[in-house]
Amino acid sequence: MEVQVPPPLQDIPTAKEKKYDRQLRLWGASGQKALEETHVLLINNGSGVTGVETLKNLVLPGVGQFTILDSHVVSEADLGVNFFLEEESLGQFRAEETVRCLCELNPGVQGFALTEPLETFIDKDDVLKPYNLILVSAPLDSAILARIQLYANALQIPTFYFRSTGFYSSFSVLLPTAFPIVDTHPDPTSTTDLRLLKPWPTLSEFVREKTKGLGTESMNQHDKSHIPYVCLLLHYLEQWRDKNGGKNPETYKEKSAFRELVREGDANEENFDEACANVLKALNPPTISSTVRNIFAAPEIDELTTSSPSFWLIANAIRQFYNTHNELPLPGAVPDMKAQSADYIELQNIYKKKARQDCAEVVETVRQLEKQTDRPKEHEISEKEIENFCKGAAHISLVRGRPLQIVEAGKPITFGDRAKAMAMELTNPESLIGLYICFLAWDEYIATRSTPSNENGDNGLKIPGSTDKDYKTDETKLIDMAHIIVDNLLKEANTSIDEPESSEIKAQIAKQCKELVRAGGGELHNLASLTGGMISQEVIKVVTRQYVPVDNTCLFDGIASRTYVLRI
Amino acid sequence: MAAAAVPTTNGSATRRARWTYSDRILSRPGAYVDEEDGFVPGEAPITSVENARILVIGAGGLGCEILKNLALSGFKKIDVIDMDTIDVSNLNRQFLFREKDVGQPKATVAANFVMKRVPGCTITPYVGKIQDKDQDYYLQFNIVVCGLDSIEARRWINATLVDLVDMENPDSLKPLIDGGTEGFKGQSRVIFPTMTSCIECQLDMHAPRAAVPLCTLASIPRQPQHCIEWAHIIKWEEERKDVTLDTDDPEHITWLYKKALARAQEYNISGVTYSMTQGVVKNIIPAIASTNAIIAASCCNEAYKIATTCAPCIGMPGQNNYMLYTGDTSVYTYTFEHQKKDDCPVCGNLPKDLVVNPTSTLGDLVESFAERPESQLKKPNLRSEGKSLYYSSPASLMAQTKGNLVKPLNELLSDGEEIAVTDPAFSTVFKYRVHFS
Numbered sequence A: 001m002e003v004q005v006p007p008p009l010q011d012i013p014t015a016k017e018k019k020y021d022r023q024l025r026l027w028g029a030s031g032q033k034a035l036e037e038t039h040v041l042l043i044n045n046g047s048g049v050t051g052v053e054t055l056k057n058l059v060l061p062g063v064g065q066f067t068i069l070d071s072h073v074v075s076e077a078d079l080g081v082n083f084f085l086e087e088e089s090l091g092q093f094r095a096e097e098t099v100r101c102l103c104e105l106n107p108g109v110q111g112f113a114l115t116e117p118l119e120t121f122i123d124k125d126d127v128l129k130p131y132n133l134i135l136v137s138a139p140l141d142s143a144i145l146a147r148i149q150l151y152a153n154a155l156q157i158p159t160f161y162f163r164s165t166g167f168y169s170s171f172s173v174l175l176p177t178a179f180p181i182v183d184t185h186p187d188p189t190s191t192t193d194l195r196l197l198k199p200w201p202t203l204s205e206f207v208r209e210k211t212k213g214l215g216t217e218s219m220n221q222h223d224k225s226h227i228p229y230v231c232l233l234l235h236y237l238e239q240w241r242d243k244n245g246g247k248n249p250e251t252y253k254e255k256s257a258f259r260e261l262v263r264e265g266d267a268n269e270e271n272f273d274e275a276c277a278n279v280l281k282a283l284n285p286p287t288i289s290s291t292v293r294n295i296f297a298a299p300e301i302d303e304l305t306t307s308s309p310s311f312w313l314i315a316n317a318i319r320q321f322y323n324t325h326n327e328l329p330l331p332g333a334v335p336d337m338k339a340q341s342a343d344y345i346e347l348q349n350i351y352k353k354k355a356r357q358d359c360a361e362v363v364e365t366v367r368q369l370e371k372q373t374d375r376p377k378e379h380e381i382s383e384k385e386i387e388n389f390c391k392g393a394a395h396i397s398l399v400r401g402r403p404l405q406i407v408e409a410g411k412p413i414t415f416g417d418r419a420k421a422m423a424m425e426l427t428n429p430e431s432l433i434g435l436y437i438c439f440l441a442w443d444e445y446i447a448t449r450s451t452p453s454n455e456n457g458d459n460g461l462k463i464p465g466s467t468d469k470d471y472k473t474d475e476t477k478l479i480d481m482a483h484i485i486v487d488n489l490l491k492e493a494n495t496s497i498d499e500p501e502s503s504e505i506k507a508q509i510a511k512q513c514k515e516l517v518r519a520g521g522g523e524l525h526n527l528a529s530l531t532g533g534m535i536s537q538e539v540i541k542v543v544t545r546q547y548v549p550v551d552n553t554c555l556f557d558g559i560a561s562r563t564y565v566l567r568i
Numbered sequence B: 001m002a003a004a005a006v007p008t009t010n011g012s013a014t015r016r017a018r019w020t021y022s023d024r025i026l027s028r029p030g031a032y033v034d035e036e037d038g039f040v041p042g043e044a045p046i047t048s049v050e051n052a053r054i055l056v057i058g059a060g061g062l063g064c065e066i067l068k069n070l071a072l073s074g075f076k077k078i079d080v081i082d083m084d085t086i087d088v089s090n091l092n093r094q095f096l097f098r099e100k101d102v103g104q105p106k107a108t109v110a111a112n113f114v115m116k117r118v119p120g121c122t123i124t125p126y127v128g129k130i131q132d133k134d135q136d137y138y139l140q141f142n143i144v145v146c147g148l149d150s151i152e153a154r155r156w157i158n159a160t161l162v163d164l165v166d167m168e169n170p171d172s173l174k175p176l177i178d179g180g181t182e183g184f185k186g187q188s189r190v191i192f193p194t195m196t197s198c199i200e201c202q203l204d205m206h207a208p209r210a211a212v213p214l215c216t217l218a219s220i221p222r223q224p225q226h227c228i229e230w231a232h233i234i235k236w237e238e239e240r241k242d243v244t245l246d247t248d249d250p251e252h253i254t255w256l257y258k259k260a261l262a263r264a265q266e267y268n269i270s271g272v273t274y275s276m277t278q279g280v281v282k283n284i285i286p287a288i289a290s291t292n293a294i295i296a297a298s299c300c301n302e303a304y305k306i307a308t309t310c311a312p313c314i315g316m317p318g319q320n321n322y323m324l325y326t327g328d329t330s331v332y333t334y335t336f337e338h339q340k341k342d343d344c345p346v347c348g349n350l351p352k353d354l355v356v357n358p359t360s361t362l363g364d365l366v367e368s369f370a371e372r373p374e375s376q377l378k379k380p381n382l383r384s385e386g387k388s389l390y391y392s393s394p395a396s397l398m399a400q401t402k403g404n405l406v407k408p409l410n411e412l413l414s415d416g417e418e419i420a421v422t423d424p425a426f427s428t429v430f431k432y433r434v435h436f437s
């Protein structure tokens, strides 16, 4: 027997890869690097559990650094709801104690505590500069929230604002006005793109060779049963076009008839089964999604400058490719199918080669655009990035960040260009717009009833339902406020809702207000943990620029156990 | 049971101060429940949650979260079962474990950590299999919460809890709350055994992955995974038959990786990596802390609502009982009612209709039970109304019945006959009515 030379083993995992194995399978080394370069600031207010639970889910996978700004001192009530405190934490600064307990989770992560009051912290210049992501928990002085938003916007720092009380929670994310994503991780079944309606010469040549003698005695059953289904479909398509004036099957009826034609080729073989199963999907003419169309129409794609993000240059080049060929660059992946090994590998190479050609064309256009915009050599876009973009071109995404809706005392609550859409949400029984309005009323209650002093124990903030004495009157007040928001929204949208629907909507909102007041601003650990889980998923999506983040507000109803996303 | 250690310096007033937020919910009326639903705000729901005995199955990614959540929801009598020990790849999400704990049993380490953090809560660990415990053991609990990654274990506990139900004794009905995650997705569901759709009714929600045919592995590999499966299923048997494959042993994985890589090079297949080898061989499902947090908290939120009745839970007959969560593109939940099936082999009483080709063999039928989404039985034993058709174990019965495997079905059965299928992994009898096509 021959002595086998062992192949080189270059990818035995490191200790770190072993520890992070389960997540690297989701966001890869590049996502992990982005996470490790992130410094998150949590501005923690109220009972403060949701923010800490969010950080837990970021410290575990290895976020670079985190800072908690929180001037609260640990109380008995904190110990009953926050897992990252100990008996000995009682009376200590909550920021310091939670940072200590969180740091125990991952020796690779650095945590810092700031115990300065928020109002003096935020007064200083450039105070948010060290951070690339900010988390802000309610309740807080709305004027301060507005300042945070102003700075975050100027520095383009993604910022989350969230509320969690009793069985309800909400979070909103402020993203840059253009937040494009290339790595959206679409469902693998939706990404197959085989271009069967527009085969290129090398592919047609391969099909002719593989189907030679198909349907005659000259091909044996073994060979027949190993023809890749791609070749079968292309072969029968040619037959179909010969009989149908050169046209492909287009209608559902024609496609069904075409499937019969394929089936007649063989009743039992697995590759014929595969071909039949793929008829409908493979014969759809290539279209581009509305998201891609919107990106092609975005102003940024035409206003290229020296410092344009690489996304827009590549998108421009891909648009040129699309305008020339009436199709996007070929992704190049071939799904597994019954075939001989060598045939399958050859087919794979045919697709890969075409994909590389398409990509090369895009690279060339990108280079021209770089020249036209005087892009400095050190910012040259890598071929790897362009190739990755070409592979996922059909599934790229763009989120248009919008400002947080901040309720300030004395200012009316308005929805602007979203008023019409939100008014329509009111009559959608699936929507949680009603709950969102309750939260706006909750914010308004706090903004209008808080005192500058510290007499209420929470930086002067007065929370509906926080005392047994006012609890019943708070209920009435909050319901009134929420109902007024509904009326004003309908006015702003210049619409109305008929009875009895209108009363039903308001009755539902009254119930949700009651639940909010019942909790008195306190968090239930389960809801805080669940909301922290959702926020941390979003943070990971935002910092890794993978998957698609929420646009822009998500609500959770812990009584009905469901979420709803609103674009506010 | 001995009173749990509570710092003696704390009087009962300050001890309640610790539960300010939960107590507020429990001592004020809810907008969605009233006294007719059994909710009387005040002492009663607080005592209910403190006295409830709750069993947690699994102390992994979901289990760690579940134990923390239950302890901070006011549950004081918790039991946890897990047979596993801590691995370094658990540390990115199983936050009750540290590097120094690697190799220790999960159930014990998790229980001790939570008890230290939340004084007054007693958590009793059991290191072992759920199958080690009998009906009397499960009868002690009021609620069972599952955070498992194994379908088999879920099916076993589900069938056990359905069996436990005694119509004369309302306490024998144990709500089962189950969570599961994969990447950014997950699901949580609430089952009232015999009253609502059970895990077996919902088995088609977890269709098994289609297995690659052996001939592909043996002669026409096309994907890197085919090369890995070849090394795993065929090559190991050929060359290291007397060594039991341990998928946690790096030497074993490296061996498979080398074999797979060499085969891939022979066929010009690219993409075999160590990480992929490990993923295929161990059937690794990507897992992150965030998703575990969402699903575990959803399960515990339902447990809290069930124990206190302070708000409606999901899972009541005629109501939604299942929440699907998807977080990879925006956030989307689908909360719906999964219907109970009358022909469910565990909680229904009608045989399931099964259409078969009368000329196909009993062997074909036996094989199909592994792949059918609603059965997924790997070692099925089949009996017809009159006789034993096939037994995959014990060996003596197998020897007697394996001759039937090659016989066509119309020789063994008549059209419309009922057959009973069992599997040593489950206590359930799957009843089918065979119809010839």
Ligand SMILES: [Zn+2]
Pocket: B197, B198, B199, B200, B201, B202, B340, B341, B344, B345, B346, B347, B348
């Ligand atoms: Zn069932």
